[in-house]
Amino acid sequence: MNGSTSPSRPFRVVVSTVLGSSVEWYDFLIYGTAAALVFGPAFFPSASPVAGVLASFATFAVGFVARPIGGAVFGHIGDKVGRKRALTAALLLMAASTTLIGLLPTYAAVGPLAPVLLVVLRLVQGVAVGGQWGGSMLLATEHAPRHRRALYGSIPQLGVPVGLVAGSVVYLVLTRVIAADSFSVWGWRLPFLFSVVLFGVAYYIHHHVADSPELGADAERSARTEKSPVLQVIKERPGAIVLAGVAYAAVQAAFYIAVTGIVDYGTRVVGMSKNEMLGAVLISMVGFAGALMLGAFLSDLIDRRIVFAIGVAWTGAWAFALFPLVNGGGFRRVVLALFVAQLGGGFATGSLPGLAAAMFPARLRYSGASLVYQLGAIVGGGLAPFVMVALLDATGSSVFVSVYLASTSLVALVLIPFVRVAEEPAVPVADPDEATCATEINNA
Helix, strand or coil, rough: CCCCCCCHHHHHHHHHHHHHHHHHHHHHHHHHHHHHHHHHHHHCCCHHHHHHHHCCCHHHHHHHHHHHHHHHHHHHHHEEECHHHHHHHHHHHHHHHHHHCCCCCCCHCCCCHHCCCCCCCHHHHHHHHHHHHHHHHHHHHHHHCCCHHHHHHHHHHHHHHHHHHHHHHHHHHHHHHHHHHHHHHHHHHHHHHHHHHHHHHHHHHHHHCCCCCHHHHHHHHHHCCCCHHHHHHHHHHHHHHHHHHHHHHHHHHHHHHHHHHHHHHHHHHHCCHHHHHHHHHHHHHHHHHHHHHHHHHHHHCCCCHHHHHHHHHHHHHHHHHHHHHHHCCCCHHHHHHHHHHHHHHHHHHHHHHHHHHCCCCCCHHHHHHHHHHHHHHHHHHHHHHHHEEEHHHHHCCCCCHHHHHHHHHHHHHHHHCHHHHHHCCCCCCCCHHHHHHHHHHHCC
């Protein structure tokens, strides 16, 4: 094995995976903010304001289209070769593609080649993040005590709110210290160039984190008998992948409308400032992170599907309060709208690591879990901001966006009871690693 050959303590695994996940999601999500704020005029200057936003959000969605490809490619590597190698490769790919976006020439410099290059690099970003989630989540989950899998596996998922908060803070600071004209020319590039730190994170994980303790003989048998874990999991568990993936699409749709679509809507339609909208998104991530950890904790105690369903139902119901609050204007109303919206999504997301681990055997888990997550991402997250802008432009009413969000939640509530999971002990079992991890956390 490359890198560390001694077993990793759970604390080291959790810290390194959440750090890698945070920077990776920072890289992926700053694209959404840039799409809402600057990519329209920079890469699609000949379009009308609405068409420019639609075009920039379409390139945003391209990243989600590529995520299942990344899940399949890195799932194969993770199940056949090891979780750590797949995760390290995904981090390096994200660092390279994001840095290159920060160096791209705009339409004014190279014409139509600019948006083409932007789309290509966004595709590469999508492939990278499609592989990263499974690696981070499974390294933490499979190093955890069995009755704490959702809780441990949820910690790398804090990378989503941490990455988004980091990106929002960077944009808030830059828009305050750099003049608007300068920001639209070169200032927007800086957040992308900051992603070079991900190279260092990948190096640390490669050399200081051991691979999953669950692979062992199971992985060796898989390497001999199964040429493609991705094809095998699709053959063995097609219903589980489709049901769970489509159900998770509801959470993804609500999340990305709240963090990207609303930024465009608040600035372009309601008349809020960019800083106000970014600040509201930043504050809402506190609610998402807290709800995520609570959902993870509870899903280790009760049926994970129940926790997921509660979060989805919350998201669907709040959809009808989200836009009336934002339409009323005012920073406090927007903060309330986004904060409460993210509670439901965070609660549901917290149950996902434990749910994914219980759905698939270890030899197919990286591939299966990645396909579920990325299917939900492409069906829900990638298309949601585009659908939102298109509905608003076609109808002139935000009510139809609320109906769209509520409909996706209703579909999820119908599907999730049919997802089959392996039974796991509800009563804690003595586990020496848990005590070790607790001691390390207290001493950190």
